[in-house]
Amino acid sequence: MEKKTALPFNGTKEQEAQLMAVIESHKNQEGAAIPVLHKAQGIYGYLPLEVQQMIAEGLNVPLAEIYGIVTFYTQFSLYPKGEYQIGVCLGTACYVKGSGDILEKIKAQLGVDVGECTPDGKFSIDATRCIGACGLAPVFTVNDDVYGRIGVDDVEDILKKYM
Amino acid sequence: MDMVRGHILCCGGTGCTSSGCEAIIKEMEKQLAAYELDKEFKIIKTGCFGLCALGPIMVVYPEGAFYSRVKVEDVEEIVKEHLLKGRIVKHLLYEETVEENGIKSLNETNFYAKQMRIALRNCGVIDPENIEEYIAADGYKALGKVLTEMTREEVIDEILKSGLRGRGGGGFPTGLKWKFTYAAEGDQKYVACNADEGDPGAFMDRSVLEGDPHTVIEAMAIAAYAIGADKGFIYIRAEYPIAVDRLQIAIDQAREYGLLGKNIFGTDFNFDLEIRLGAGAFVCGEETALMTSIEGKRGEPRPRPPFPANKGLWQKPTMLNNVETYANIPVIINKGADWFNTIGTEKSKGTKVFALGGKIHNTGLVEVPMGTTLREIIEDIGGGIPNGKKFKAAQTGGPSGGCIPHSLIDTPIDYDSLMAIGSMMGSGGLIVMDEDNCMVDIAKFFLEFTVDESCGMCAPCRIGTKRLLELLKKITDGKGTMEDIDKLEELCYTIKNGALCGLGQTAPNPVLSTLQYFRDEYVAHVQDKVCPAGVCKALARYTIVADKCKGCSLCSRQCPVNAISGKIKEPFVIDQDKCIKCGACMDSCKFGAIIKN
Numbered sequence: 001m002e003k004k005t006a007l008p009f010n011g012t013k014e015q016e017a018q019l020m021a022v023i024e025s026h027k028n029q030e031g032a033a034i035p036v037l038h039k040a041q042g043i044y045g046y047l048p049l050e051v052q053q054m055i056a057e058g059l060n061v062p063l064a065e066i067y068g069i070v071t072f073y074t075q076f077s078l079y080p081k082g083e084y085q086i087g088v089c090l091g092t093a094c095y096v097k098g099s100g101d102i103l104e105k106i107k108a109q110l111g112v113d114v115g116e117c118t119p120d121g122k123f124s125i126d127a128t129r130c131i132g133a134c135g136l137a138p139v140f141t142v143n144d145d146v147y148g149r150i151g152v153d154d155v156e157d158i159l160k161k162y163m
Numbered sequence: 164m165d166m167v168r169g170h171i172l173c174c175g176g177t178g179c180t181s182s183g184c185e186a187i188i189k190e191m192e193k194q195l196a197a198y199e200l201d202k203e204f205k206i207i208k209t210g211c212f213g214l215c216a217l218g219p220i221m222v223v224y225p226e227g228a229f230y231s232r233v234k235v236e237d238v239e240e241i242v243k244e245h246l247l248k249g250r251i252v253k254h255l256l257y258e259e260t261v262e263e264n265g266i267k268s269l270n271e272t273n274f275y276a277k278q279m280r281i282a283l284r285n286c287g288v289i290d291p292e293n294i295e296e297y298i299a300a301d302g303y304k305a306l307g308k309v310l311t312e313m314t315r316e317e318v319i320d321e322i323l324k325s326g327l328r329g330r331g332g333g334g335f336p337t338g339l340k341w342k343f344t345y346a347a348e349g350d351q352k353y354v355a356c357n358a359d360e361g362d363p364g365a366f367m368d369r370s371v372l373e374g375d376p377h378t379v380i381e382a383m384a385i386a387a388y389a390i391g392a393d394k395g396f397i398y399i400r401a402e403y404p405i406a407v408d409r410l411q412i413a414i415d416q417a418r419e420y421g422l423l424g425k426n427i428f429g430t431d432f433n434f435d436l437e438i439r440l441g442a443g444a445f446v447c448g449e450e451t452a453l454m455t456s457i458e459g460k461r462g463e464p465r466p467r468p469p470f471p472a473n474k475g476l477w478q479k480p481t482m483l484n485n486v487e488t489y490a491n492i493p494v495i496i497n498k499g500a501d502w503f504n505t506i507g508t509e510k511s512k513g514t515k516v517f518a519l520g521g522k523i524h525n526t527g528l529v530e531v532p533m534g535t536t537l538r539e540i541i542e543d544i545g546g547g548i549p550n551g552k553k554f555k556a557a558q559t560g561g562p563s564g565g566c567i568p569h570s571l572i573d574t575p576i577d578y579d580s581l582m583a584i585g586s587m588m589g590s591g592g593l594i595v596m597d598e599d600n601c602m603v604d605i606a607k608f609f610l611e612f613t614v615d616e617s618c619g620m621c622a623p624c625r626i627g628t629k630r631l632l633e634l635l636k637k638i639t640d641g642k643g644t645m646e647d648i649d650k651l652e653e654l655c656y657t658i659k660n661g662a663l664c665g666l667g668q669t670a671p672n673p674v675l676s677t678l679q680y681f682r683d684e685y686v687a688h689v690q691d692k693v694c695p696a697g698v699c700k701a702l703a704r705y706t707i708v709a710d711k712c713k714g715c716s717l718c719s720r721q722c723p724v725n726a727i728s729g730k731i732k733e734p735f736v737i738d739q740d741k742c743i744k745c746g747a748c749m750d751s752c753k754f755g756a757i758i759k760n
Contacts, residue, residue, distance in 0.1 A: 030477065031439075031459030038401065038440055065460075072461040072618070073442030075401055092364030092558065092594045093520030095608055129443075131402065132366035133181035134520035135215025135527060146181040 009048045018043050019051070023058035032059055033069055037076055046077045082117045082124030084162045086110075088140040091130025098152070099138035103127060105155045106140070123162070168203040169246070172222040174287060176211035176373050177366070177405055178527070179218035183235075184208075187219050190235045194242040204246060210374015212287035214274060216526040217257055222269075222287075229269050231257040274525050277544050279506065281514045282330075282367075282490035283530045286374030291409050294416040297377040303422055305496035306381050309388055310428045318389040319345055322492070324500035326512035331357055331448070331485030332563065332589045333665070334511075334578040340482060343472035344390040347480035352392040354383050355476065355483040357453055358399035358406070361445040362561030363612060365592035367516040368486035370528050372399070372406035375490070376413035380423065380436060382489035385496065387434045390482050394435060398453050401440040410438060445562070445616035448590075449664045450483050452618065463620045464664035485590070487516055507533035511577035521558075521594040522548050534575040537567060541595060552597035556680070560589025562609045562616075563669035565676025566602060585676040587669070601698035602681040603688055607635040609673035617667070624667030627658040631674060639699040643689040652678060693760075703744045703759050709734035711756035718748035718757060 022039045026032040036055055041047050047070050056063040070076040088103040103125075107113060110123050117124040133139045136148025147158055173179075173188050188206060195201040212220050217231035223241070228251045230241060237255050244250045253261055259272040269275050280286075289296035297303070309318050323338030344352065356379060360368040372379065383395045399407055414436055417423040425433045439457050446452045447462040454476050456462035475481025491513060495503045507513050511533040517540065520526050524546030531540060537557055541547065548554050556566040559576075565586035567574065574580050578588050596605065610632040619625045634651045637643045655671035655678075662668045678685060687693050694702040707718070707727075712734040719727035719735055726742045729735030737748070737757075749757040 031457055033459040034442060034456065035440065035459075038442065068461050069459075073444050075441075075443035090363065090612075092561065092592065092608070093518075093526070095363075096521045096594060096596055096600050096605070100608075129361065129402070129445075130363045130366065131181075132177040132369055133215075134364060134366065134518060135178045135218055136181055137520065137526070139181070148181060 009050045011044060011050065015043050016054070019054060020058065023055065027059065033061060033066060034073075037066070037070060041076060046080045048078065079115075080117065080121070082122050084123050084142050085126065086123060086140060086142050087126045087128040087131070089129075089131050089133070089138065090127045091134065091137075093130070093134035094138040097137045099140070101152050102138055102140060102150065102155060105152045106159070109155060109159055123159075165202070165205075167205045169205075169226075170224045171204055171206045172209050172224065172287070173206060174210070174212050174218060174220040175208035175405070176215070176286075176370055177403070178211065178215035179220055180405065182218040182232075184219040186235050187221065187233050187238060190238040191221075191242070194239050195246075198242055198247055200242065200246055207290045208292070209288065210286040210291050211283075211370040211528055213278075213283065213370075213528040213530075214257075214525060215528065216524065226251060226266065227268055228252075228266055229257045229260050230255050273546065274527075274529075274544055277535065277539055278530050279514050279532050280530050281494050281506075282371060282487050282516050283374070283528065284494065285378065286370055286528075289375065291374055291376055292412050294377060294413065294420060297375070301497060302377055302493075303381055305493035306384050306388075306422065307428050308496055309385050310430045310432055315345065315389050315391065318385065318496070321500050322389075322495065325495045325503040326500075326507075326510075327488065327491055327495065327503070328511065328578060329485060330487035330491075330515065330590070332560065332587065334588060337484060337488055340472065340484070341386065341389055343470070344480050344482040347473045349480040351394075351479045352390055353476045353479060353481040354387045354390065354392045354395040355454070355457070355481055356383055356395070356397040356489060357448065357450070357483055357485045358397055358403075359441045359448045359453060360400060360403075360486075360590060361448045361616075362563075362590050362592045364520050364594050365518045365561060365590050367518050367528060367591045369400075369403050369406050371486050371490050371516075372403070372410055376406075376410045377417065378493055379410075379486055379489045380413055380417050382484075382492035383436060384423070384427065384434050385492055386482060386484065386489070388432055390480075392482070393433045394437075396437050396439050396457050396476070398439050398441060398447070398457055401442060407438065407440065414438070444618070445612070446618040446664070446666055449666050452664065453483065454481060461618075463618050464666075466663060487591070508575065508577045510579055515576065515588065515591060517591045517593040519545050519593050519595070522552065522597040522600070523595040524549055531576070533577045536573050536575050538572045540576070540593065541572070545595065548595065548597050552599065554595065555598050555600060556596045556602065558586075558594040558596065558605070558673075559592065560587040560669075560672070561592045562612050563587060563666065563672055564589045564592075565672045566596070566605065566680060567676075568680040570680075585672070585679055587672070599696055599698070601639075601694050601696035602677045602684050603635065603639055603694075604696075604698045606674045606677045607632065607639055610635055610670075613666075613670040617670075621661070621663040621667060623658045623661035624663070624670060627654060627661070628667075628670050630654060631658070631671065635674070638685065638688050639694070640701045641688065641692045641699075643685075645686075645689055648678070648682075648685050648689060697759055700744050703746075704739065705737055705742060705744065705746070705749060705757055705759050707735050707737055707748075708756050708758060711754050713754055713756070715753075717751050717753070721747045721751040723747065 052066045056066045114127045139148045221230040260267045327337040328334045447456045452462040452464040471481045516530045613628045617624045714732040726738045
């Protein structure tokens, strides 16, 4: 767990102002918590407790409820992601074509597990559900770059590009 | 409008975007300008053509030349030869469309010939970001018809008569759902659209939203009129950025054209729509969980009754349909229930879209009349299994469905036939597996998914699926007993009977159906400690074939645990007790002397 929480929260005043504007614009909307959390994660990259606190106060909802929502949905992250976010598709179409082995290889290569970030903050790995590129199976993504029809042996060379 | 000599349709769906269509479109713009053809040809970014395996796809009209797997460096040749000189670049065409004296229309190829496109009628045909193209394709005609010529009751009757059933998986008659919500009492009613396509390996709804977003908007407005709602929500996965963008563009355009908002078509009907993003929870595809999520809470299901038709969003009567179901509505209104009724089987009317994936040639999106057999989909449309491998099973219905073995390949695909053989229609994922796939491993894969995605609300699902997974792991690790198989089966039924929501109740299906049709594989894992497909690592056995081994010692140097020994230039041996089954030896051997079984 230490690995994940090592970075202290260092949000800027500008980010806070952006968040306040978002909260203001959703204040009277029914069921505003999820849209606000989406936008807050867009601003900060993740949803640390400090940010959840601001949202709870702004929307006048108990912090426990906000925390409950954040931890329920897999898209919301309590921890910062790496500069390069790797997403290995574990949808069925990719899985039957061997994406499980590709995930293992990436984990071994980077030395971190799914949901974790390398200590230098460079790479984080997520196992994603179907990204819909089944025609290219097996697929993994590095930020917006998509790598399809790959084998375990290609992993090392692809990751090298980002090292 | 400017007149042009030809159109270049480029697929801009997620599949082709992933294989690089953006770069192709940019290059095409550049080349058109370079050859001064930019006034004569128009590039249109469409939705999915369905043949994702051949992406990026480009179709040039009026000829209808279907270029597949286009590369950036091919674009200039297409412009120079085809657009400028009128000579179709045959070697870049999808080979199925090439004939000796010209080209075959796409509709005559094996992939398209047996398809019938209703829900996907506009995908790959129109520009999804341009409302006028949708209107030109009879768009919003059905909405105009119901608002100005039909009563609310007539609309519901028409849908009832069409026999349309929910395409999200359950197969509940759509017209009945409309009727119940129409009859429900309430000062405020809502319509909602389920676009939270969580089934791994399924992308039908996404393709409709990317390729034809207006059809969903139009259908929701028709539904709203019929049941008496003035507000709608589309709940869509945040993982579908292209679909979300196009849907928002479509909503904005519809508002601008007065097709959403107040007094639509000059009547007193008001309707507006809002997009709500999901946040990655499979359970939110279940209707009550989806509504809880729209309300901004943890997406946990609630017990039914009360059904959403009476108490849905914010306790108000709510009618929820899936994307594909909605996509059928405008066509049914325009062409009539009697026409729709002629397609499909007795109890399953119309067509169904499937996302065809896995071990199959033509990965992609297909829409076939209900009652088409699995064999037709896999062999004729899908082009069969690659690499000369044998078909083993097809999986439908995702984590709620089951595996269909080769002996049932002639089963007609409709709601009831699939249910009868222990699978289900589901939302439309159809994953093909060959002899290299281990069925126990597949069951384990789906259970891992369910354990991960169980919302934790009820014990049968939260604890039961976890125990199921543990048993499956024990079996794939080679530590299972015959009793475990019995326990597995018993637990499946406990979960089926005890879970709160549809997802929990169907979670054991992948185990039950593989047990039903592939019990021998389970037994092989348990009794013979062998994985017949060679997938389960713990059961793999690497051996060196003495005849082929040259005694080079490379494998023994690769082995991380020094399990391989021998004399140089004599056959080496693997010590099975030491071997950790990593496979490094097999990868390193240059003579193919190491085999895995």
